[in-house]
Amino acid sequence: MTPRILIVEDDEALGRQLADRLRQSGFEPTWLRDGGAALAVDPTGYALVVLDLMLPGAHGLDVLKAYREAAAETPVLVLSARNDTPSKVRALELGADDYVTKPFWPEELLARVQARLRRPSLQRESVFERGALRVDLDARSVAVGGAAVELTRAEFDLLAALVRRPGSAVSRQWLVEHVLDPDREGSARTLDVHVSRLRRKLGPEGGRIATVWGVGYRLGP
Amino acid sequence: MRLGLRGRLLLVVTGAGIALLLAVASAHEWLASRAAEQSLRAALEVRVDALDREACEAGRAPLFGRPPRGAGFHGEDFPRRTHGRRRPPFALHAYARDFAATSGGPPLPDRVRDELAAGGGWSVAAVGERALVGAMPTAWNEGPCAWVALTLQAPPALVPSATxxxxxxxxxxxxxxxxxxxxxxxxxxxxxxxxxxxxxxxxxxxxxxxxxxxxxxxxxxxxxxxxxxxxxxxxxxxxxxxxxxxxxxxxxxxxxxxPLSALAGHLSDLREAHARGAGPDPRTLDSAARETHYIGALLRNLGAAARLEAGEPLRDAGDVDLGALVERVALRHAVLARAAGVELGHAVPEEAVLARGDVTLLEQAVDNLVHNAIRYNRAGGHVALVLEAGAGRFAIRVRDDGPGVAESELPRLAEPRFRGGDARTRRPEGSGLGLAIANEAAALHGFELRLRNAGEGGFEATLAGPAA
Incomplete structure (x- = not known):
């Protein structure tokens, strides 16, 4: 089902751009230009609300309050030209889930919307599958194309750390501290050795483990 | 009516003066009447001592007249003449035990009778406004001469004198x-x-x-x-x-x-290319994106600079989720990095890392570090943004593989150049406003901003401080 998104933005150009961009990205946007109109809308039918604060008709914070009372679960992403901490704190106190300050790039807003709808971002299920790779976190078993792969403890923990957050890079420092045994092998150099062994053992799926320059490693798509 | 200081003082002094004079006058009157009473009593005592019972009972003299000489009474202090008639200053009269006048004297006032009857050896009272009458018992205190009384005409001091x-x-x-x-x-x-x-x-x-x-x-x-x-x-x-x-x-x-002019130029180029039927030049698009990003960063920095320059203490501090902050900064710079052909990678720990601070200022500081790393890099370069935490501290590291900074320039990098007039001249080769703001924001939080050329080339900026 296409997620419905409510946009409350009085600026014609910005509102149209947002609506177009969200539609292109597979959402079904509804665009309101006025605070009064926004107050008359029931927010429960929407997956997310993008709310400008400076609106004609009613202030965005009043709309936010009304939406919070009507639909406690619907995430509200506040758009504001005010880039100061008290404004952010106030919006978050009234129940906003995120705060984007103008000027912003459409990509930035889109990513924030997607992130909000995708939560939680951590891998919750015990079994992770991508391509021919299958990782069972509870059973501590790995298979590529159905064939079991034997990994050392460190190699499995390394892979598990990447699998828990697919698409996000994990820093070398974090991996060294949380995956390697500090007494025996706790150095950045050993980490690279572990990664190259892991890649080799995973065969064709080993390429999914991408090196991120200056950061660490990431499990790619 | 408005009174000047002088008028007020005069008014006060006059009021106080009149009150004082009235007090003095009344004290004077009281003293005088006490003196008259004393004189009257002394005069009466002298006469009672010298009184002969038979003569008194018979209504004979010496009921009238002057007291014996040397009796210690200064009768001369009182006027001899009142109401134009010459009268002796004192008139002694006898009264029976029941206070009936036996020598033609005036009736005794009730107060005098009561006090004498109660056993007081002496009593005095005013009669009318201008006379005092004093009375005491005789030695025998019976018969028609049981009491004697003496009347004194008005003492002069009761009337204020002209002097x-x-x-x-x-x-x-x-x-x-x-x-x-x-x-x-x-x-x-x-x-x-x-x-x-x-x-x-x-x-x-x-x-x-x-x-x-x-x-x-x-x-x-x-x-x-x-x-x-x-x-x-x-x-x-x-x-x-x-x-x-x-x-x-x-x-x-x-x-x-x-940058707005540059952006206008890019848009104009794109429009002309479109008019010629050519597609948009990706380089022009990327430049436009960079200019737009620059304007956005400039606006945010000006806001931050205004607040830092006001020299206000950290009023809006709260627990800042540094992981979310780093994610936002990375997201914000994704477009710029793509336009610049720079690969931007970032990582945050699984567990939340919090620091006490002002989220807007801290985010602006990290924003500037990342912006500079992308802007001064070359196409094909890399920027890494990593949040690390451990031992109660956090570190946000921004590394690049760009040209780095001349060692001699390093110490001057974070100087507060935004103070004063030449603050924000655009310097493609310099770091401008951004680093100075990052530095000020760090100092305000008590955090540390380390700037150094990375060992293997490139530049590294690290913002570090205590985790909350």
Missing amino acids: FGFTAVTLLLALGGVVALAAGSTVGRIRALAAEVRAVAERRYETRVTEHGGDEIGELGAAFNAAAAAVRAHLDEVEARERALREFVASTTHDVGV
Whole structure:
């Protein structure tokens, strides 16, 4: 089902751009230009609300309050030209889930919307599958194309750390501290050795483990 | 009606003077009537001692007349003549035990009768307005001469004398004159001070009033000078701020104008290309994106600079989720990195990392570090943004593989260049406003901003501090 998104933005150009961009990205946007109109809308039918604060008709914070009372679960992403901490704190106190300050790039807003709808971002299920790779976190078993792969403890923990957050890079420092045994092998150099062994053992799926320059490693798509 | 200081003083002195005079007059009257009573008693005692019972009972003399000589009574103090008739100053009369007059004397006042009957050896009371009557028992206290009484005509001191009135008025006038004279000099000094104060205010508090005299008026002048100095300092500060603001607006207009012109140029190029039927040049699009990003960053930095320059303490501190902050900064710079052909990678720990601080300022600091790393890199370069935490501390590291910074430039990098006029001139080769703001924000939080050339080339900036 296409997620419905409510946009409350009085600026014609910005509102149209947002609506177009969200539609292109597979959402079904509804665009309101006025605070009064926004107050008359029931927010429960929407997956997310993008709310400008400076609106004609009613202030965005009043709309936010009304939406919070009507639909406690619907995430509200506040758009504001005010880039100061008290404004952010106030919006978050009234129940906003995120705060984007103008000027912003459409990509930035889109990513924030997607992130909000995708939560939680951590891998919750015990079994992770991508391509021919299958990782069972509870059973501590790995298979590529159905064939079991034997990994050392460190190699499995390394892979598990990447699998828990697919698409996000994990820093070398974090991996060294949380995956390697500090007494025996706790150095950045050993980490690279572990990664190259892991890649080799995973065969064709080993390429999914991408090196991120200056950061660490990431499990790619 | 408005009363001057002089008028008020006169009014007060007159009121107080009249009250004082009335008090003195009434004290004088009381003393005089006490003296008359004493005289009367002494006169009566002398006569009672010398009284012969038979003569008294027979209504014979010496019921009247002067007391014996040397009896210690100064009868001469009292006038001999009242109401134009010559009468003896004292008239002694006898009364029976039941207070019936036996020698033709006037009836005794009730108070006198009561006091005598109650066993008081002496009693005195006023009769009408102008006479006193004193009475006491005789030695035998029976028969027709059981009591004797003596009447004294009005003592003179009960009536205020003309001399007394004259003295009082003179005294009052003299007092008023002295007060007026003393107040006159004070009033003159206060008026002079008021005129000086007005003159100082007209000269915008740049001069001082003269502080002469060690008294309260001198103190007033000193206090005014202190207040004027404070006002002057405040005015100087406001004027300096105003000047700085004007310069700030002027150079900001310039700073925003430059990238806006570049952006306008790019749009114009794209339009012309479109008119020629050519597709948009990706390089023009990327440049436009960079200019737009630059304008956005500039606006955010100006906001941050205004707050940092106000020198306010960290008012809006809260627990800042540094992981979310790093994610936002990475997201914000994704477009710029793509336009610049730079690969931007980032990582945050699985567990939340919090720090106590102002989220807007901290985010701006990290924003600037990342922005610089992308802007001064080359196409095909890399930027890494990593949040690390451990041992109660956090570190946000921004590394790049760009050209780095000349070692001699390093110490000057984070100098607060945004103060003063030449703050935000666009320097493609320099770091401009961003690093200075990052540095100030770090200092305000008590965090550390380390800038160094990375060992293997490139530049590394690290913002580090205690985790919350």
